[in-house]
Amino acid sequence: MKISSPIGIFDSGVGGSSIWKEIHQRLPNEDTIYLADSINAPYGNRSAQEIIRLSLKNTQTLINMGSKIIVVACNTATTNAIDILREQFTIPIIGIEPAIKPAALKTKSRSIGILATKGTLSSALFHKTAEEFTKDISVIEIIGEGLVPLIENNQIDSDEMNALLKEYTSPMIAANIDYLVLGCSHYPYLIPKLTEILPSEVTIIDSGEAVAKQTQTILENHGLLQKENRIPTLQFYTNANPSTLKNLLANFSEEISVKEKEF
Numbered sequence: 001m002k003i004s005s006p007i008g009i010f011d012s013g014v015g016g017s018s019i020w021k022e023i024h025q026r027l028p029n030e031d032t033i034y035l036a037d038s039i040n041a042p043y044g045n046r047s048a049q050e051i052i053r054l055s056l057k058n059t060q061t062l063i064n065m066g067s068k069i070i071v072v073a074c075n076t077a078t079t080n081a082i083d084i085l086r087e088q089f090t091i092p093i094i095g096i097e098p099a100i101k102p103a104a105l106k107t108k109s110r111s112i113g114i115l116a117t118k119g120t121l122s123s124a125l126f127h128k129t130a131e132e133f134t135k136d137i138s139v140i141e142i143i144g145e146g147l148v149p150l151i152e153n154n155q156i157d158s159d160e161m162n163a164l165l166k167e168y169t170s171p172m173i174a175a176n177i178d179y180l181v182l183g184c185s186h187y188p189y190l191i192p193k194l195t196e197i198l199p200s201e202v203t204i205i206d207s208g209e210a211v212a213k214q215t216q217t218i219l220e221n222h223g224l225l226q227k228e229n230r231i232p233t234l235q236f237y238t239n240a241n242p243s244t245l246k247n248l249l250a251n252f253s254e255e256i257s258v259k260e261k262e263f
Helices: 017-026 049-063 073-087 099-108 124-131 146-151 157-173 187-197 207-221 244-247
Strands: 007-011 032-037 069-073 111-116 138-143 179-183 202-205 234-238 254-260
Touching: 007 017, 007 049, 017 032, 032 049, 049 069, 049 073, 049 146, 069 073, 069 207, 073 124, 099 111, 099 124, 099 179, 099 202, 111 157, 124 234, 138 157, 146 187, 157 187, 179 187, 187 202
Parallel strands: 007 032, 007 069, 032 234, 111 138, 111 179, 179 202, 234 254
Antiparallel strands: none
């Protein structure tokens, strides 16, 4: 592994690009490779065995492409497969999990909401974290069924999306939550809509900034941080239609390459 090697990032689709944005903002000199496994999205409805298989495949693909570190930008893949990935590969691997701890520590109403996929909410790692930090707190867990396919199909502003978000946030509002934890890397793209629906006193938190900080720390600890002021190479690959990914990245001034690739 060399300092000049890229950061490898994968997700079950386009959602992990929200994590990529945080990493790129914090580490603007680093080359990156992003894999959107959209053909298999969402991971949240798959078995643990299938999630592990897909995560191993994606990690190996990124290693073959020369990555110096792997960021698993998918809550479901992290909570189900991160331990196995670290056993199988010697490369540094960073995961992402719902930001339950900060929400539990900061809540004043003693009630928080968690919006996540079935695969994340049912995982052992999620239950361990939730159990550790939410003993005396009311936790409203909602499976965001149908949200990821709508985001993958560029339907963020659709009537169906609005209806689902109102349905899923209704029990949270009734429970007087003051923090909403987003437990899927696709969901930060829904923050503008959620902000419209939720009471103003509800704070929405996701894991993007924490993952970016951790990526920087691990690269520094391994002597792999790119400190040279340079124009990075930003590569994005998807095994499905690239239009949604291109749309989500449209506001970036840098030159971004989005290509279709079988993996």
